[in-house]
Amino acid sequence: METKVATHLFSALGHPGRLLVFRLLMRHAPHGVRPTEIAGSLGLRANTLSHHLSDLEQAGLVRSERQGRSIRYAARIDTAAGLLGYLFADCGRGRPDLSPMLSLPPDHVMAQKTWNVLFICSGNSARSIFAEALLRDLGDGRFTAHSAGTRPGTAPNPLALEVLARNGHEVAGLRSKHLSDFQTADAPQMDFVFTVCDTAAAQECSPWPGQPISGHWGLPDPVKATGTDAEKGLVFAQTYAALRRRIAAFAALPFGQLDRLALQHQVDRIGRDHA
Template sequence: MDKLIPDRLSTLGHPQRLAVFRLLMRRYPDRVPATELANALGLKPNTLSIYVSSLMQTGLISQERVGTSLRYRVDIEETQATIGFLLQDCCRGRPEICSPFPNDARHKAPEMTDQKFNVLFICTGNSARSIFAEAILRDLAPDRFNVYSAGTKPKSELNLFALEVLRHNGHDVSVLRAKTIGEFQGEGAPALDFVFTVCDQAANEECPAWQGQTISAHWGLPDPVKVQGTHAEKSLAFRQTYGALRNRMMGFTALPFASLDRISLQKAVDDLGQIKDKG
């Protein structure tokens, strides 16, 4: 372990290897195909191969072959061991020195108070999936959550198929609009308790870290906007996406927030992102 830690820090000291690691952390617990990693980071396949090989040699990421595709995921236990070593050895277990949160708040979940949780859903276009998520959670638990959605590259208009599905399920679409992620950053923005990415492309993009004790997770789903075919086939894809997000929202609202510490709550929302049922 004594030699492994310096090797890991040296590996992460390279900007592009660090970029690969950070992207995989944003996508955890997904296994991300090599081609997607290369495209997201603008790397040639052979260059990416060198970077992931270095990360694998130090145990920071793992590889799995699915058919002809190589997929990569952060080894979260080894990553935790590395961070734990730094906190224990370098900081001598003094969280007031090394913790990014005051009073060792890194182990605390957002407190259950009369104040609502602020939840943000992010996608690329903010025209369908994140809009679905916003509408569903807002209507499921309006007394517990302030719900927002935004896009990293928002479209000016909401998708017509998405609006059709929302109206069919009784949602008020008059309050919905495409928004940019910039509305939720900087001075005057709401303090966010939860941030979820609901499309892979948005999760792959480099975004500033959220301030405070925001819990984030990736709930990626296929983009129904890209489905080709008849009106009925496209409509079905949007209904399936709506059903998948509703299932996750039902699970999210059922979580025992008051009895979960921060680590347990993070794992719980990560697990919800792995639900495959499309309703």
């Protein structure tokens, strides 16, 4: 990357508001986010957000695409990677004391082990509970599945437990946990961290130790469904089915044949193709 280009990118990210927008989009990457969702998550006025998105898009850090009647904005991963490469390889000349912060662990580190996987949503009452139970039962003993929420004082939704029981999952040990339970010094180190709702993806969260592979598999919250009990139950069943498709595809990945970059691409593909 040329210095002139890097300077332009640093300038675009040099405003606190633009940096917050870009960070939020990176947390949803590779998926796009609607402006109304960005504004709601960050508490920005529509006209202010519009200026930030325009500046970021002009700099090449963000791209926009129309989906039906709405426009979604997504972070440009290639541009972000180029900027990190400029800092490390060009400015830092690849100094080994910088590489632990920027380089990935060795290839094939995912082979031959039991992997810790954490699913996060806002309430830990339905979507992440579904995901925990699904990976536990579809993972053939190769995963230790966990789930947590960003909102305290919640409990598994009765309709979620009903759907799980109806599909043959053991529900007796399922409970809601707060995200802080997995951020203590003695908490298990995660190999994968997935957010399954947009609210959780936008939450402030410290970097996870060990550089786990992350994915955003956002789904609407079935708890917010309205209508008759049968109509609500159908929404819960549809959410369960969507997560089952994704987790079955994830559990079937040939982990021993994929390096971390290839595995990250597969995680992103599952979120995109198995909605």
